[in-house]
Amino acid sequence: MKRVAIVGASLAGVRAAQELRAQGYDGGIVLIGSEAHLPYDRPPLSKGFLAGTASRESLDLLDAGDLASLALDFRLGVRATALEPANRRVVLSDGGSVHADGVVIATGGRARTLPGAEGVHTLRTVDDALALRAALVPGVRVAIVGAGFIGAEVASTCRSLGLDVTVLEALPAPLAPVLGPELAAVCARLHADHGTDLRCGVSVAGVDAAGVHLADGSLVPADVVVAGVGMTPMTDWLAGSGLKVGDGVHTDAGLVTDLPQVVAVGDVARYHADGAGRRHEHWTNASEQAPVAVANLLAGRTTRTYTPSGYVWSDQYAGTLQLAGHPRPDDVLSFVDGGPSDSSFVATFQRGGETVGVFALNNAKLFNRLRRQALRRTAVV
Template sequence: MKRVAVVGASLAGVRAAQELRAQGYDGGVVLIGEEAHLPYDRPPLSKGFLAGTTSRAALELLDAGDLASLALDFRLGVRATSLDPASRRVLLSDGSSVHADGVVIATGGRARTLPGFERAHTLRTIDDAVALRAALVPGVRVAIVGAGFIGAEVASTCRSLGLDVVVLEALSAPLAPVLGPELAAVCARLHADHGTDLRCGVAVSSLSESGVHLADGSLVPADVVVVGVGMTPATDWLAGSGLTVGNGVHTNAGLVTDLPQVVAIGDVARYHVSGEGRRHEHWTNASEQAPVAVGNLLAGRTERTYVPSGYVWSDQYTGTLQLAGHPRPDDTVTFVEGGPADPSFVATYQRDGATVGVFALNNAKLFNRLRRQALRRPAAV
């Protein structure tokens, strides 16, 4: 294998490039990125960078030493438009192409929009964050559609800037499908405690100069509107490639696609275990998948399988939320220390007598101990 093309220059792509070198690969590595920027970290975009307390330089994923040691061939500001397995080429939007013996698909996705909300802000890229930050001038009223992690973090940042914020959520409670009703109520309390107007069980219909129109005919006045309703995996460029796509790029349990010389990682990868497809959109997942996918790519076959930790964190207002494992909304929640009304607590999710998840608010020490003890993962095999 003389050259590997890594398509996607965010965290997953960078981790793949680093793993290639760490696992002894000394061939050429081409890192292709649609954005013109060098790879950067996304979590601060909704927090410190949006608030103006985190610099652009602090977002960089690669320092000067990394750039020298990895010896990457960057192709930035160009988008992959197709994959031709027969000729082993990735075609690019500028008319050029990259010949590669192996391909890592790490294209992530694009922020999902809503019909009638095309003029609203979304937050996926650094350019999105710069545009939103410029709009957050003193006195503006902010409406956020969606109370998931991004919506909650943007709301928190806006409140730290002294802005009036309304969060509109279609679900009965924020993050209820992820956390279950009892702990979703804790997230709702965080909003209320910090002066955010959280409205759950509401449906939006359109956007106008006056604000957000709801399905019941009412209007939520707003000067700045942010839509945070998830992302769409970037797989359109793979049409005709022979790969199976649908809510991501389909892979086996080792993150290998239908073609053994092509693997997928990060937000775009939909890996299958026991016939069930799974896709995760979290920072930790992108890092954890890289060693497995790269190992299988270099081996030319599936030698290892991916075992996710399910670790997610989110900084909201004065709280740091941490979740590990794979709980379901109907699991039994047991508070190990503190309770749901406390500023700090740890809870576990129980199913069939086993601990399947750990959740904490402002208690990293106990969370990490329980995570290690109760959620030990088998080594990738």
């Protein structure tokens, strides 16, 4: 294998490049990115960078030493428009192409927005963050559609800037399908305790200059509207490639596609294990998948399978939320330190007498201990 093309200058793409070198690959690596920027970290976009307390340079995933040791051939500001496996070629939007013996798909996704809504902000890229930050001037009223991690973090940042914030959520409580009703109520309390107007069980009908119109006919006045309603995997460019796509790039349990010289990692990878397809949109997942995918790419077949830790964290207001494992809302929730009304606690999720998840609010020490000792790294979902 003389050259590997990594499509996506994302965290997952960078980790794949690092793993290629760490696993002894000394051939050429081409890193293709649709943005003009060198690879950067995304979690601070909704936090310190949006608030103006973190610099642009602090986002960079690679320093000068990394750039020298990885010896990457960057193709930035261009999109991959096609994959031609028979020709071992990735076609680019600038009319060029990259010949590669192996391909790592790390294209992530694009932020969903609200149908027919002009001027609504999303937050997926550094340019998105810069545009939103410029709009967050003193006195503006902010409406955020979606109370997931991104929506909650943007709300937290906006409140830290002294802005009036309303969060609109279609679910009965934030993150209820993941955390269950009791912990979802804790997330709702964080909003209330910090002056955010959280409205759950509402449906958005439209957005205009006056604000957000709800399906019940009411209006939420807003000068700035942010959509935090998830993302769509970027797979359009793979049409005609022969790869199976649908809510991501389909792979086996080792992140290998139907073509052994093509693997997928990060938000775009929909891997199949135990007969089910799964896709995770977490920072940790993007990092954890790279060693497995790269090992299989270099081997030319699946020699390792991926077991996710399910770890995710979120900084909201004065709280740090941490979750590990694969809980379901119907799992048995037990508080092992503190309780749901406390500012710091740890809880576990039990299923069939086994710990399948650990959740903490402002208690990283105990969380990490339970994560190591009590939580088995199994792909139970």
